[in-house]
Amino acid sequence: MAWRRADQIDSATAPPARTGGASLSPADATYLASLAPPAPTTYHRLNPLTKAAAATVATLAAFILGGYIGPLTILVVGVLPAAFAAGILLKLGRFALLISLPVAVSVALVSVFTRAGETVLFVIGPFDATLEGVDFAGQIMVRLIVVAMALGLFGLTTDPRALVVDLEHRGMPPRVAFAAAATLETIPAMIDRATTIQAAQRARGLDTEGSLRARLRGVMPLIGPVILSSLTEVEERSLALEVRAFGRPGRRDLLWSLPDSSRQRFVRWLLLVVLVAVIAARVTGSMPAFL
Amino acid sequence: MLELRGVAYRYPGYARSVLQDLDIAIDRHEIVGLVGPNEAGKSTLCLVAAGLAPASIGGTLTGSVLMDGKPIAGLPVHELAAWVGLVFQDPNTQRSGVTGTVFEEVALGSVNLGRPVAETVARTRSSLATLRIEHLADRDPMRLSGGQAQLVAIASILAMEPRLFILDEPTAQLDPEGTRLVGQALRRLAATGTALLIAEHKTDLLDGLCTRIIALDGGRVVLDGPADTALESDGLTGIGIQPPARVRLARAIKASGLRVPDELEQVAAGDRSA
Amino acid sequence: MSGRWVRILAGVVATLVAIIIGLSASGTLDATPDPETGLPAGAHRIDSIASQFTTRTIVLIPIAIAINIVLGQTVGTALKIPLYLDSIGTILVGVLAGPIAGAVTGLLANLIWTFVLAGTPFGSPFAWPYAIVAAEIGLLAGIFGYYGFFRNRPNTPTPQLVVGTVISVVVLGALALWGILPAYTEGVTFFGDLASVDPIFQLVAIAIAIVLVLALVALVVQLLVRRNLGVAYVVVGGAICGVISALISAPITEIFFGGVTGSGSDLLVAAFQQAGSTLSNAVLQQGLIQDPIDKTLTYIVVFALLHTLSRRFTARFPQGERAVGVEEG
Numbered sequence: 001m002a003w004r005r006a007d008q009i010d011s012a013t014a015p016p017a018r019t020g021g022a023s024l025s026p027a028d029a030t031y032l033a034s035l036a037p038p039a040p041t042t043y044h045r046l047n048p049l050t051k052a053a054a055a056t057v058a059t060l061a062a063f064i065l066g067g068y069i070g071p072l073t074i075l076v077v078g079v080l081p082a083a084f085a086a087g088i089l090l091k092l093g094r095f096a097l098l099i100s101l102p103v104a105v106s107v108a109l110v111s112v113f114t115r116a117g118e119t120v121l122f123v124i125g126p127f128d129a130t131l132e133g134v135d136f137a138g139q140i141m142v143r144l145i146v147v148a149m150a151l152g153l154f155g156l157t158t159d160p161r162a163l164v165v166d167l168e169h170r171g172m173p174p175r176v177a178f179a180a181a182a183t184l185e186t187i188p189a190m191i192d193r194a195t196t197i198q199a200a201q202r203a204r205g206l207d208t209e210g211s212l213r214a215r216l217r218g219v220m221p222l223i224g225p226v227i228l229s230s231l232t233e234v235e236e237r238s239l240a241l242e243v244r245a246f247g248r249p250g251r252r253d254l255l256w257s258l259p260d261s262s263r264q265r266f267v268r269w270l271l272l273v274v275l276v277a278v279i280a281a282r283v284t285g286s287m288p289a290f291l
Numbered sequence: 292m293l294e295l296r297g298v299a300y301r302y303p304g305y306a307r308s309v310l311q312d313l314d315i316a317i318d319r320h321e322i323v324g325l326v327g328p329n330e331a332g333k334s335t336l337c338l339v340a341a342g343l344a345p346a347s348i349g350g351t352l353t354g355s356v357l358m359d360g361k362p363i364a365g366l367p368v369h370e371l372a373a374w375v376g377l378v379f380q381d382p383n384t385q386r387s388g389v390t391g392t393v394f395e396e397v398a399l400g401s402v403n404l405g406r407p408v409a410e411t412v413a414r415t416r417s418s419l420a421t422l423r424i425e426h427l428a429d430r431d432p433m434r435l436s437g438g439q440a441q442l443v444a445i446a447s448i449l450a451m452e453p454r455l456f457i458l459d460e461p462t463a464q465l466d467p468e469g470t471r472l473v474g475q476a477l478r479r480l481a482a483t484g485t486a487l488l489i490a491e492h493k494t495d496l497l498d499g500l501c502t503r504i505i506a507l508d509g510g511r512v513v514l515d516g517p518a519d520t521a522l523e524s525d526g527l528t529g530i531g532i533q534p535p536a537r538v539r540l541a542r543a544i545k546a547s548g549l550r551v552p553d554e555l556e557q558v559a560a561g562d563r564s565a
Numbered sequence: 566m567s568g569r570w571v572r573i574l575a576g577v578v579a580t581l582v583a584i585i586i587g588l589s590a591s592g593t594l595d596a597t598p599d600p601e602t603g604l605p606a607g608a609h610r611i612d613s614i615a616s617q618f619t620t621r622t623i624v625l626i627p628i629a630i631a632i633n634i635v636l637g638q639t640v641g642t643a644l645k646i647p648l649y650l651d652s653i654g655t656i657l658v659g660v661l662a663g664p665i666a667g668a669v670t671g672l673l674a675n676l677i678w679t680f681v682l683a684g685t686p687f688g689s690p691f692a693w694p695y696a697i698v699a700a701e702i703g704l705l706a707g708i709f710g711y712y713g714f715f716r717n718r719p720n721t722p723t724p725q726l727v728v729g730t731v732i733s734v735v736v737l738g739a740l741a742l743w744g745i746l747p748a749y750t751e752g753v754t755f756f757g758d759l760a761s762v763d764p765i766f767q768l769v770a771i772a773i774a775i776v777l778v779l780a781l782v783a784l785v786v787q788l789l790v791r792r793n794l795g796v797a798y799v800v801v802g803g804a805i806c807g808v809i810s811a812l813i814s815a816p817i818t819e820i821f822f823g824g825v826t827g828s829g830s831d832l833l834v835a836a837f838q839q840a841g842s843t844l845s846n847a848v849l850q851q852g853l854i855q856d857p858i859d860k861t862l863t864y865i866v867v868f869a870l871l872h873t874l875s876r877r878f879t880a881r882f883p884q885g886e887r888a889v890g891v892e893e894g
Contacts, residue, residue, distance in 0.1 A: 179630075
């Protein structure tokens, strides 16, 4: 389960633990470190903030640059090599395709066939595909695929709990950390509950397949019970949390942390500078001609 | 250590007081069983003793609740959490949902209290050891049986090392195996010397464990005495509480007029060495 | 200024007004000096923002976000109904806990949807730009909740019922006339020179007008039959929220995603473009049909939910009693 060996824990990078009177035995320190999610490659081991910064800058830059060359450069120079280093190139490709396919249909409809343009390429019934439309659609698709891949790279290499823990180490209030982390658990639980309730309703003869009307009839009586049963738990859950000292203001000493390094800090600042430069170039119109 | 003086409590929006003029004192190392029919006010008493009523759920409290002589009124619940622990019936809603391992779940209370990591780890380990659930430490808290989850809930409160440990019908939603596990856990808890207040319907769990029994009916104390006599008293049956099996056995023996071997009589008398 | 920027400006101004109302509702803008200390009363009530975030609220937020995401993905994506229904949770938190809590829930919901759920099957890389819209929805819901828009008003006496009905019809009519219809008639008012507008849009505008009138009639009938004025408040609130949300989200969809969202609404956008609208107009036209309907339906669902939940439950939230009303008898 744990990828880290005791000799890999670098005391220079792990934040010092406030130990008060007692101090942490090496065995305990190893155990706590093993609680952190496993990370098979170097890219995985990067601090969540670094990976998030990379994803955010890539996404924003793709939007700001527009066109083809900008986003594609980001893809080829940034996202793909990182994905290769993380060993998830194929997985990422599949993920991005899955996300982009439904959107691609819409893009085709909105941007190719119905958009006003001059140079008509071909006509299907009342719809004409124009060169301008295809160009616009192309730019949108490139942008969306780059965004999907950049965020997918982040998502596939970062454990959500690790992200929340790291943010709390950096000052996020514990209550916000709770809300973010709890959402992870709540969604699958709610879907399980919905499936159970739907099965029970179907057993009572409710027809949920087929026509729009049937589908609608299948969903509406589901919304009420699923939501209500989730909400009635709020009271007990909040009392249980309160007796575990949940509402206490102030910082907490968390059990484990994600390593960071000065090199990564430098890279994050660099990414920020690049983003600002891109924004400035776009705003002042001094973008190089090829972008 | 914990004192309720003339305590009456009314839930918000209700006219009737659920608790009426209670005078109860619990000392350190006492193990108190709380029995009573449904709607007698057992759960309400647990909430009041833990300080959640009225601080967290509103309502009106008259009288005073004192911890080591100091009134707890007005104290924020997270401060009280270090002194009084409370375990509820439903193992599902006590799971925080934010931890990946049982170890972190048990450590949660201590971490929330802002304790240093080393102290948290020590307390967590000791709590897991006391309840003999170290083997669950690496498990996913969402994938435990009801009984195991309830043990984790108990451990997570124990790791905060409260002076008074309250349990509100901890076995109500468990199957017989889970009930057995919790029963064992209660004995181990008792052995630590923490004061316990256990609200339960299953008097068999309280038999041999508690030093004292308080019976509640209609929000008032109708019985308060040493456990062995209290559990055998007719007052208990009078308010609808089923006494422990051995008591029922003893009464059945007496009623039948049969002569039974001495060992059986000893068992019925509560002698566990027979 | 081009039409598009006017609309963006309108949306931004509406949001700012909402924020100001929200802050004053939570007491933080109160500058009247406290008689005892001489400090502005609002200074003490900065904590009224914090007071919206009790443990109960914090526990509700992930559940609300989960409701958003689960419903949004099943209804919108799987069923392909041109409705989102992905704001039920945000609005619920806003109504029960307050405007700031609602706004934070909306913000967090979209950011978590993209960043924390990235890589899981529930993640969406395209949700984050709409965080500001979600925040506005939560904020508005909190304000409406504060002013009692979600209260049940059964057996309203007839005079009040009539006045309330008339007022809601007038408000909805004004909203339609000046908020919705201009998008289809390009600034030409309903009674102006319709002949200069493209015939397809004349038809669309007339169709919309008919639908609106029918909806108003249905609302009035509901009110007269059920005698529950609360319905009127909820419908008006939902319509207002829908219009403002459409105004703010149209430029976002246009600028970030070229007008597509991957849901059934793209068909509408395509249709409007085919009829001759520019992209930005088409997105707005689609939004002004879909969002008011979606938000009004959502408000009705939340209204039904609030009154199905026990009073014990709702009253324990920071704004619960204000929003749902006090027990009658």
